[in-house]
Amino acid sequence: MANITLGGNPATTVGNLPQTGTKAPDFKLTNTDLADKSLSDYAGTKLVLNIFPSVDTGVCAQSIRTFNEKASSLNNTKVLCISKDLPFAMARFCGAEGLNNVENLSDYKTGEFGQTYGVTFKDSVFESLLSRAVVVVDTDGTILHTEQVSETGEEPNYEAALNALS
Template identity: 55%
Template sequence: MANITFQGNPLHTSGELPTVGSKAPDFKLVNSKLEDITLASYPGKKKVLNIVPSLDTPTCAASTRKFNEKAASLDNTVVLIVSADLPFAQCRFCEVEGLTDVTALSTFRSTFANDYGVTLTDTILAGLTARAIVIIDENDTVIYTQLVAELADEPDYESALAAL
């Protein structure tokens, strides 16, 4: 269990992020067509997992826009925005924002948040995900992680992108 805060108040997660150097846990997430997407859906690609509580919040929207902007210049890399939002809402958000270089995936029908240790376990936010970045290389090895200490803060984009 990790300890983070939201507006200075303590929150806890269901576990810890995968360890750098470990094999990334497989996942099953849902895309905008209600199809199951797994780690194997991106063979030979680097994967940036931008894990956010909900795209319907200012910080989550900002990080999604920022990664969309940066993703266009990344070689052999997919940027996956992972949230608890339903696939329909994710699709609508990306269309309205004109985001074409990231893929939004939902934890709907998934154990992803528990498998990656990011489920918030207490307060009124229980069940959403913590804000985190996990970068996985072409061989599905975790090469970078960041659990954002304050849920309302954006991740460290420069360190994440430098890991690629």
Template identity: 40%
Template sequence: MATVTVGGNTVSLAGNELSVSDLAPVVELVGKDLKTVKVGGSSEFIQVIASVPSLDTGVCATETRKFNESIAKMDGVKLTVVSMDLPFAMERFCSTQGIENVVVGSDFKNKDFANKYGVLLADGNLAGLTARAVFVVDKAGKIIHKEIVKEVTTEPDYDAIVKAVNSKGCRNC
């Protein structure tokens, strides 16, 4: 079983551990407008799927703002940030933070994303939330980059994400 740390404390991850070259499972999430948001599988876009414990924390807010300013503006890329936040909280967060270029999706209903992508925090103070992770999925639906951030309170490697997206011929990246 994979582990991460939260504030230095080891936490187990539950769910199906995915690897680079695996097909990204298709999962339906709930959007901030209560409509369905689909991630994974084949798509006309390169997908960047980032999971965070909650949008309403300092590190998660910073990460989402950075994605909003950079990766989400790349042509041919769809960026989705997944959390367990309720859709109403996601709407409030996006409107107060000026987040316009990022799709947000909640996994609160059945934790399908967290389980199918292996990022469900299984124990500790944040049990039931998603770990901080990023998956880059090519148009065929194959995972070409995966980062499970080892310490949940730190940001992902943005340069590695951009490099993975660029490796698939992203336009205007």
């Protein structure tokens, strides 16, 4: 379990991120077209999993904007923005912002992604939402980099995530 903070207040997650050098656990998430997506749908592609509580918070929105900007210059790389937001909210946000270099996926149906990746808040006012984290996965499914952001109100280390891809 990760000990993090939310607005300076202690919070914990249900587990820890998968370890660097291991295979990324499979997942089943829902895209904005309400289709199921799994890790195998991205085989042969580098992935940045941008995990966060909700598109309707300032820091989460900024992380999507920043990864959207940086993703446009990356070869064979997709940024997957993952939360428990409804797919409709994710589509609305990206449509209004003109963001098209990221793919939004939701864990709203089962919450299994958050449990498997260890990022679901176990307590706090965000209980059952996903904490802020980044997981970078190579083309063969190997995890290259992880970051569990220690203060949920802060942005992830974009450069560390992007440097792991080179």
